[in-house]
Amino acid sequence: MELIYVLDILGTFAFAVSGALVAADKKFDLFGVIIIAFVTAVGGGMLRDVLIDAHPINWIGDLNYLYTIFAAVLLTFLFKSKILPLSKTLFLFDTIGLGVFTLLGLQKGLFYHLHPIIALIMGMISAVFGGVLRDVLTNKVPLIFEKEIYASACLAGGVTYLALNHFNISENLVFIISASVIVIIRVIAVKFHLQLPKIKDDLFGKS
DSSP: OOOOHHHOOOOHHHHHHHHHHHHHHHHOHHHHHHHHHHHHHHHHHHHHHHHOOOOOHHHHHHOOOOOOOEEEEEEEHHHHHHGGGHHHHHHHHHHHHHHHHHHHHHHHHHHOOOOHHHHHHHHHHHHHHHHHHHHHTTOOOOOOSSSOOHHHHHHHHHHHHHTTTTTTTHHHHHHHHHHHHHHHHHHHHHHTTOOOOOOEEEEEEEE
């Protein structure tokens, strides 16, 4: 089994757990928890595949994604109190998943002969829109609109991938370097509470 695929599954698991925890905190029933875990884990990739008309849809073509989501929900349902203290570990998996999802989405866009800019957008959609769907369905302001550097890290990693592709570097090394850029930016942003600037004033006065 390829390392990238393993990381993809780990990222799917972490995203599903994060969705399940949010749904559990909102007092959703088991079915609701499964739905939120599902859209968090594969919603971004599914939206990407619909937009570029890729078939089969990611989770339809590989049932391991569904098995991973069900396992994440089951573990959350049985061991929620034990999972919560593992927030740092889950954050690491979530961040790795963010990097892997971004680059897999970007690669898929390039495979479908999209313009690199459009492929980059597809990569960002793959990585962040599961979380957007989760937050919308649970009546929260999506994280990417509210504070942390999230989608920006995906953008930086995707640009790194496109730039390195112009050099004679192995595909796996390009993937690892680009994913590392996303992970490092995300970790630094969270550790030091970095945020993008907000629009508060304009040229003519305060808003």
